[in-house]
Amino acid sequence: METFGIDFKELPVKGNTRKRLYGSVELDRIKEHIRKFKEVGFNHLVAISCIDWIDDGKFEVVYHLWSYEELVDIFLSVMIDRDNPSLQSVKELFPQAETYEREMHEMFGVYFDGNDRLTEFILEDWDGPPPMRKDFDTKKYAEERFYSVPPVGDVDEGV
Amino acid sequence: MKEYELFIGPQHVGITGNFMVHLTLEGDTVVSAEAHPGYLHRGFEKLMERRDWSMNVALIPRICVPEPDVNEAAYAMAVESLMGWDIPERAKYIRTIVLELARISAYLLAIGGYAGTIGLYTAPQWMMGDRDYILDLFEELTGARVYHIFIFPGGVRWDIPDGFEERVKKVMDYLESRLQLYDELLFKNEVFFRRAPNIGVIPKDKAVEWGVTGPNLRACGYDYDVRRLDPYAAYEEMDFDVISYPDSVKGFDILSDGCDCYARMVVRRVELQESIKIIRQAVDNLPPGEVTLKRPNPLAWKVPKGYAYARVESSKGEYGYFVVSNGGKNPYRVHVRGPSYTHGINVIETILKGSNIADVSPIMFSLDICPPDIER
Amino acid sequence: MSIVKPFKALQHLFKKPHTVRIPYQEHTDITGLPVPTERYRGFHSNDIQKCIGCQLCGRVCPANAITYEKFENVESKIKLRPVVDYGRCCYCGFCVDVCPTKSLKLTPRYELVSPNIKDFKFIPTAEIAGKDDKAISMSEVLFSPKDYKPSE
Numbered sequence: 001m002e003t004f005g006i007d008f009k010e011l012p013v014k015g016n017t018r019k020r021l022y023g024s025v026e027l028d029r030i031k032e033h034i035r036k037f038k039e040v041g042f043n044h045l046v047a048i049s050c051i052d053w054i055d056d057g058k059f060e061v062v063y064h065l066w067s068y069e070e071l072v073d074i075f076l077s078v079m080i081d082r083d084n085p086s087l088q089s090v091k092e093l094f095p096q097a098e099t100y101e102r103e104m105h106e107m108f109g110v111y112f113d114g115n116d117r118l119t120e121f122i123l124e125d126w127d128g129p130p131p132m133r134k135d136f137d138t139k140k141y142a143e144e145r146f147y148s149v150p151p152v153g154d155v156d157e158g159v
Numbered sequence: 160m161k162e163y164e165l166f167i168g169p170q171h172v173g174i175t176g177n178f179m180v181h182l183t184l185e186g187d188t189v190v191s192a193e194a195h196p197g198y199l200h201r202g203f204e205k206l207m208e209r210r211d212w213s214m215n216v217a218l219i220p221r222i223c224v225p226e227p228d229v230n231e232a233a234y235a236m237a238v239e240s241l242m243g244w245d246i247p248e249r250a251k252y253i254r255t256i257v258l259e260l261a262r263i264s265a266y267l268l269a270i271g272g273y274a275g276t277i278g279l280y281t282a283p284q285w286m287m288g289d290r291d292y293i294l295d296l297f298e299e300l301t302g303a304r305v306y307h308i309f310i311f312p313g314g315v316r317w318d319i320p321d322g323f324e325e326r327v328k329k330v331m332d333y334l335e336s337r338l339q340l341y342d343e344l345l346f347k348n349e350v351f352f353r354r355a356p357n358i359g360v361i362p363k364d365k366a367v368e369w370g371v372t373g374p375n376l377r378a379c380g381y382d383y384d385v386r387r388l389d390p391y392a393a394y395e396e397m398d399f400d401v402i403s404y405p406d407s408v409k410g411f412d413i414l415s416d417g418c419d420c421y422a423r424m425v426v427r428r429v430e431l432q433e434s435i436k437i438i439r440q441a442v443d444n445l446p447p448g449e450v451t452l453k454r455p456n457p458l459a460w461k462v463p464k465g466y467a468y469a470r471v472e473s474s475k476g477e478y479g480y481f482v483v484s485n486g487g488k489n490p491y492r493v494h495v496r497g498p499s500y501t502h503g504i505n506v507i508e509t510i511l512k513g514s515n516i517a518d519v520s521p522i523m524f525s526l527d528i529c530p531p532d533i534e535r
Numbered sequence: 536m537s538i539v540k541p542f543k544a545l546q547h548l549f550k551k552p553h554t555v556r557i558p559y560q561e562h563t564d565i566t567g568l569p570v571p572t573e574r575y576r577g578f579h580s581n582d583i584q585k586c587i588g589c590q591l592c593g594r595v596c597p598a599n600a601i602t603y604e605k606f607e608n609v610e611s612k613i614k615l616r617p618v619v620d621y622g623r624c625c626y627c628g629f630c631v632d633v634c635p636t637k638s639l640k641l642t643p644r645y646e647l648v649s650p651n652i653k654d655f656k657f658i659p660t661a662e663i664a665g666k667d668d669k670a671i672s673m674s675e676v677l678f679s680p681k682d683y684k685p686s687e
Binding site for chain 2: 538540541543544553564565566568570571572574575576591594595597598625626627628629632633641
Binding site for chain 1: 196197200202204205235236237239240241243244245367368369370381383388389390391392465466467468469470477479481483491492494496500501504505534
């Protein structure tokens with residue numbers, strides 16, 4: 001299997017059977033690596049995920065590809081800065097990547113260059129910070145915003 | 160002609176669940192379509208970061224409503240990868256039986272739903288009645304009818320009760336006798352032959368690039384199935400065929416080239432028979448032994464650092480869980496990859512252009528879109 | 536040929552219907568076994584004398600449904616016993632798996648109808664487990680430790 005100069009390490013697998021390989025790529029070469037892997041046979045984009053490492057001050061974006069001929073998974077991981085996150089879009093190679101990028105823009109605040117459809121997707125009329133980041137406290141937000149119902153036992157008799 | 164807009168809204172008989180499609184029409188023909196999810200967002204990925212590894216098993220089946228066992232199986236396999244556990248043989252066979260029973264009940268819902276959109280309302284009523292016998296089997300084995308909470312990392316929770324094998328065989332004999340009735344009612348019906356072929360066609364050379372998986376991809380002619388390409392549980396020892404159109408469907412007329420509503424429905428009907436075959440083999444060859452490894456203390460269970468991904472073949476496509484741990488008591492990040500994420504938004508917006516308005520509902524039901532796993 | 540065959544479905548008009556009229560008929564599965572079986576996960580039952588008050592069930596509950604109240608005439612060192620809020624319980628059974636003395640169990644009884652919201656938060660006792668009736672009545676459950684009378 002061609003590796004194009006990336007140093008892959010194997011992830012542990014129990015339950016399923018095939019190999020899973022994980023490698024890191026620099027920010028300015030990620031799109032051409034995805035294009036090279038797609039031409040070799042990795043033409044199924046499984047998912048694009050984002051992980052918030054708040055202690056290091058970085059986001060990690062993982063592109064997951066699978067090949068039906070060689071039966072191997074590869075994970076290409078890119079580290080970007082947490083204060084001003086932006087990446088190039090891969091919409092021309094895989095049309096379904098538009099949906100994954102819309103969700104990451106809404107939930108984490110990452111900007112994708114080349115995707116002109118970064119509008120609201122799941123949350124409606126949302127005016128707070130991006131909710132999936134680690135410094136967003138859901139309990140505090142709910143207590144400040146919504147009218148709270150007292151627990152059972154403190155209400156008056158009747159319904 | 161002038162154009163007008165139509166909102167097929169979140170409470171509608173022609174949509175599978177809570178989902179909205181915004182159409183722009185010119186006369187009877189659709190000019191453009193836009194999908195609006197977001198009515199079922201419950202925030203599962205953020206909720207899972209505040210609970211322990213074993214408390215999450217009670218939360219996870221609630222992501223996908225028609226077929227909850229695939230969630231439990233994928234999460235259990237991902238956690239076992241990180242811990243390095245090998246589960247006993249008897250647990251693998253019991254997991255296979257539970258997953259195949261869930262697949263049959265989800266196929267009955269899908270085929271019944273499609274028949275309702277072309278006007279045949281007898282088929283959904285019969286199929287919901289037959290699905291009830293499968294839910295009774297689940298209740299005897301696991302203790303609940305819909306949300307089972309049975310597959311746990313390390314094995315399954317309890318062993319099978321006495322007399323369970325004869326009851327499973329009786330239900331399988333009953334279902335096989337009903338398949339002939341379904342053929343006469345729906346699959347050899349003249350109305351089905353006129354309304355299903357060449358509707359909702361996905362171009363064959365672009366299907367894999369668009370992210371189509373599961374029975375929809377097998378209807379295009381590719382014979383890709385996760386149970387054969389990346390086997391899990393006890394599927395390596397089972398003898399079954401992978402059904403693709405038009406090579407492996409026997410007994411049904413070939414009316415089109417593939418990738419349309421007719422092919423998708425016929426593939427699901429033939430796979431019902433393969434699932435019944437797998438359950439019979441698993442029940443006859445159950446190995447003896449234990450059903451679970453020794454479970455750790457749930458209040459002090461730490462999983463080592465790493466990344467893991469597990470995939471399962473559900474009745475709608477490829478279902479996957481990507482779990483990231485940093486050595487603590489709670490998961491650090493869980494990403495759920497549902498099969499309807501690609502089918503429900505990008506594929507629908509491209510296929511519905513140029514079709515008749517009466518074909519919008521049959522196309523959506525034949526792709527089997529499940530809105531809870533788009534916006535978990 | 537394929538236009539006439541679907542009319543064969545009309546013969547089902549004269550067969551026995553599939554519906555089961557509960558509670559006039561008994562609900563069984565395809566072989567005659569009455570459902571729900573004994574593994575069904577319904578309301579809790581707890582033996583007040585056998586329970587030792589270790590509070591593990593409350594720490595493991597994923598829905599935070601269990602709180603505790605102090606009892607008087609019990610013999611264990613910690614005198615707290617669990618109170619379950621059935622508006623929050625999800626009937627998963629983790630509290631049963633973790634109980635060290637096996638005094639907390641789940642019974643196949645599931646019916647409770649009441650116009651008063653306070654009836655849905657009660658202290659389960661050992662009497663709930665023995666009956667066959669699917670519906671719970673208010674005389675079988677405790678609402679406060681003062682009502683507890685140790686039986687012989």
